[in-house]
Amino acid sequence: MVLLDAAIMMNPQVWVASGHVGSFSDPLMECRECHTRHRADKLVEEALEKDANFPVPANWSADKTPNEDFNNYMQQGHIPCPNCGAKNWTDIQRFNLMLSTHQGVTEDSSSLVYLRPETAQGIFVNFANIARTTRKKVPFGVAQCGKAFRNEITPKNAIFRTREFEQIEIEYFCEPGTDGEHFEKWLVDEEQFFTQSLGLTKEKVRFVEIPADGLPHYSKRAGDFEYLFPFGWGEISTLANRTDYDLKAHMNLSKQDLAYFDPFTNQKYIPYVIEPSIGLSRLTLALMADAYTEVENEEGSRVIMKFAPQVAPIKVAILPLVKKLSEKAIEIFDLLSPHMQCEYDETGTIGKRYHRMDEIGVPFSICIDFEHTENGEVTIRDRDSGEQDVVKIDELVTWLKAKGC
Numbered sequence: 001m002v003l004l005d006a007a008i009m010m011n012p013q014v015w016v017a018s019g020h021v022g023s024f025s026d027p028l029m030e031c032r033e034c035h036t037r038h039r040a041d042k043l044v045e046e047a048l049e050k051d052a053n054f055p056v057p058a059n060w061s062a063d064k065t066p067n068e069d070f071n072n073y074m075q076q077g078h079i080p081c082p083n084c085g086a087k088n089w090t091d092i093q094r095f096n097l098m099l100s101t102h103q104g105v106t107e108d109s110s111s112l113v114y115l116r117p118e119t120a121q122g123i124f125v126n127f128a129n130i131a132r133t134t135r136k137k138v139p140f141g142v143a144q145c146g147k148a149f150r151n152e153i154t155p156k157n158a159i160f161r162t163r164e165f166e167q168i169e170i171e172y173f174c175e176p177g178t179d180g181e182h183f184e185k186w187l188v189d190e191e192q193f194f195t196q197s198l199g200l201t202k203e204k205v206r207f208v209e210i211p212a213d214g215l216p217h218y219s220k221r222a223g224d225f226e227y228l229f230p231f232g233w234g235e236i237s238t239l240a241n242r243t244d245y246d247l248k249a250h251m252n253l254s255k256q257d258l259a260y261f262d263p264f265t266n267q268k269y270i271p272y273v274i275e276p277s278i279g280l281s282r283l284t285l286a287l288m289a290d291a292y293t294e295v296e297n298e299e300g301s302r303v304i305m306k307f308a309p310q311v312a313p314i315k316v317a318i319l320p321l322v323k324k325l326s327e328k329a330i331e332i333f334d335l336l337s338p339h340m341q342c343e344y345d346e347t348g349t350i351g352k353r354y355h356r357m358d359e360i361g362v363p364f365s366i367c368i369d370f371e372h373t374e375n376g377e378v379t380i381r382d383r384d385s386g387e388q389d390v391v392k393i394d395e396l397v398t399w400l401k402a403k404g405c
Contacts, residue, residue, distance in 0.1 A: 001170070002134055002142045006122025009103060009113045017253040018121050018246065019217060020098055020114075027070055028095040028153050033086035039153050040070050040092055043079050049232050054078075061214040067092040097150045099163070115149035120275060123171045124246045128258050138260055138271055139174040139182065145280065157231050159281045166280035173260070173271040176244065182274045183221060183241050190225060190239060190276055198283075199308025200290050204228040207239075218245040227286040236286050237278040244270040287311060291361060305361030306384055309404035315340040316400060317357040317365040321350055329368045332378065332393065339397050340405050358383055364400065 027040040047054045057073035077087040102111040148167040195202045209223040222240035226233045291305040320329035367379045
């Protein structure tokens with residue numbers, strides 16, 4: 001896997017070739033009564049989430065329903081305004097989601113640039129340079145993590161839908177004809193990544209295949225990984241077979257050769273691309289929603305963030321039973337901190353400190369007391385079960401690593 005950090009502002013012709021300038025838009029409409037603006041496709045999708053038999057517009061597709069069909073549908077009064085309940089809508093307007101600015105000292109059409117709406121195109125335009133300088137042989141992947149920007153009509157649900165967000169995209173280049181098997185492999189790998197590597201609840205993760213008549217213009221096959229948030233199912237990742245669309249589109253516009261020469265077969269071809277695309281901001285929200293747990297006790301309710309150890313921001317807390325043991329506790333902190341993120345806390349009762357660590361998702365808390373310290377041991381409390389194990393100090397790193405820290 002090759003790691004890349006491409007430019008946020010690229011030649012605007014990049015976005016002409018990719019299709020973003022011409023077709024990266026959402027159906028915008030306004031309520032005539034309260035003047036709030038909404039995405040027509042999202043209102044239909046939310047209605048379908050509540051009732052699978054809810055009527056939909058003619059030629060329904062979230063990305064491709066013609067404006068005329070949306071207008072006729074809304075005039076029939078199927079969907080009220082979520083804000084005021086009225087059914088008095090303006091006609092649909094297509095709203096381009098790219099954020100534009102000007103580069104340089106003048107502000108005219110020649111200085112117009114866009115903030116990238118996705119990281120993928122930076123990979124495609126650099127494909128020839130990457131293949132030549134790294135000498136990678138197909139199949140291989142190029143990964144990028146960075147900022148993306150979209151002028152969303154209705155940002156909502158905390159960090160789920162924002163105008164500036166973090167995105168991870170992998171473009172996996174493969175030989176035409178092998179793309180089907182690579183898609184299947186990525187499908188399995190992504191599901192395992194979400195449910196095993198990150199520890200998301202398996203029943204709250206699903207893959208929804210996009211039907212053939214709803215596929216994006218660049219895709220041969222695609223689907224969304226969704227997570228069941230408190231507000232309903234929401235997309236956290238897309239897996240798409242982008243074929244050779246992007247490389248060919250950039251070749252046609254730039255007149256640069258982006259074909260790949262296979263040294264094993266002596267053939268030259270345009271690779272197909274399998275693309276896992278993950279909204280990192282949304283995935284972070286999913287991890288937080290999955291971890292959030294309220295428990296009842298004699299004092300009322302309290303919150304525990306049950307992060308899996310492998311994704312917990314802080315792996316272990318060091319808690320001296322009394323301040324007289326702080327010197328020994330700091331020694332243990334110094335022992336563990338080169339290996340994992342640790343938290344030190346000596347304020348308040350040990351019970352209150354345990355609860356504080358639970359609230360920030362620390363999976364293990366080490367209590368340093370007189371009895372066990374004299375024997376070269378400490379007590380480790382498990383956040384989720386409350387059970388305690390006695391572990392020798394010189395075995396702490398190995399014990400915690402075995403638990404996923």
